[in-house]
Amino acid sequence: MKIISTITILVLFGFAIVKIGFSQYGKEASVSEKSTVDYSQTKEIYFAGGCFWGTEHYFKQIRGVTATEVGYANGTVANPSYEQVSKGNTGFVETVKVNYDPTKADLKLLIDLYFKTIDPTSLNKQGNDIGTQYRTGIYFTKKEDEKIIRGEIERLAKNYNSKLVVEIAALRNFYTAEDYHQDYLGKNPGxxxxxxxxxxxxxxxxxxxxxxxxxDKKILKKELTPLQFDVTQNNATEKAFDNAYWNEFKEGIYVDITTGEPLFISTDKFESDCGWPSFSKPISDSLIAEKNDKSFGMSRTEVRSKTGDAHLGHVFNDGPTEKGGLRYCINSASLRFVPKDQMKAQGYEKFIPLLEKSDKSK
Known part of the structure; x- marks a missing residue:
């Protein structure tokens, strides 16, 4: 059977959409990026690791992954449905398209992390899922990626006593799965x-x-929740007593939700009965920018993160005198809390002594 491959590059108003099509299947497999992604940096790779629900959700967690999409790869019929693929006789495999920024997460790292989710010695079976549609595989669209993939597989094979059965092949076709499969675990946590x-x-x-x-705001729009975006970018205020950290007093560090930069430490947090997280001071004054705020007929001092320029909240002069008299009233939606036992793993190890120093002073 003759296969005709075409590569069409369309550049419109500075945005590129690259489509790799296969006329045998009647429908082109689209390999595209949203306008918020830097095309000069973004690459793509396709992973099959059993049920694509979990594999997609896993890759979504990795910093540097810019987009994911579940679908069916390298089969023999046009426009397959989930029902067709699930029969196991179409040649298709449940696959996750992963777009990533190689300056933040390179292909070797993605392969190494992928291996943590699979049994690479199990043929056509992962977890409770059995069939050729659940086989493991890595599929590439750039020939130069093949050498990297095979090299990593060879290196990782040394950790196993049995032969690895991870399929390595060029992507012949890819059909996007039905909408209800996209980000399935994000929409259905259970x-x-x-x-x-x-x-x-x-x-x-x-x-x-x-x-x-x-x-960039366009990227934040995609990565943050609507509330987090509205608070950090539009100076909104979340509801008092109805937010993530107003009554959180575990040991740890609070970082800018938009950049990950450390802003506040738990030992400077206190109960203020205002319904929002309250701190006596930031980790460093250099991390915070203060601006006059005349909105809503009031005169207040707004607090923003200096690097991310994210709206955090306001600072007032009614804090505990023994802690300096200030109250940094901060929206939970502008923060991410990292517990003490996770600080080292997430790259905040150097701030742990701030917690230990406070413990010794008690």
Missing amino acids: GYCHIPADLFEKARQANPPTRYNKV
């Missing part, structure tokens, strides 16, 4: 998953940022 839950947290911790940079 849904079935063959990947142990603790691996999702390990994926989040696996590649901590080494530096903090302001993130």
Whole structure:
């Protein structure tokens, strides 16, 4: 059977959409990126690791992964449905398309993390899922990626006594799965998953940022929840007594939700009965920018993160006198809390002494 491959590159108003099509199947497999992604940096790779629900959710947690999409790869019929693929006779494999920024997460790292979610010696079976549609595989669209993939597989094979059965092949075709399969575990947190839950947290911790940079609003719109975006970018205020950290007093560090930069430490947090997290001071004054705020007919001092330029909240002069008299009233939606026992894994080890120093002073 003759296969005709075409590569069409369309550049429109500075945005590129690259499509790799196969006329045998009647429908082109689209390999595209949203306009918020830097095309000069983004690459793509396709992973099959059993049920694609868990595999997609896992890769979503990794810093540097810019987009994911579940679908069916390298089969022999046009426009397959989930029902067709699930019969196991179409040649298709449940696959996750992973777009990533190689300056933040390179292909070797992604392969290494992928191996933590599979049994690479198990043929056509992962967890409770059995059939050729659940085989393991890595599929590439760039020939130069093949050498990297095979090299990593050869290296990782030394850790196993049995032969590895991970398929390595060029991507021949890829059809996007039905909408209800996309981000399935994000929409259904209690849904079935063959990947142990603790691996999702390990994926989040696996590649901590080494530096903090302001993130483009278009990217934040995609990565943050609507409330987090509205608070940090539009100066909104979340509801009092109805937010993540107003009554959180575990040991740990609070970081900018937009950049990951450390801002506050738990030992400077106190109960203020205002319904929002309250701190006596930031970790360093250099991390915070203060601005006059005349909104809503009031005169207040707004607090923003200096690097991320994210709206955090306001600072007032009614804090505990023994702690300096200030109250940094901060929106939970502008923060991410990292517990003390996870600080080292997430790259905040140097701030642990701040917690230990406070313990000794008690």
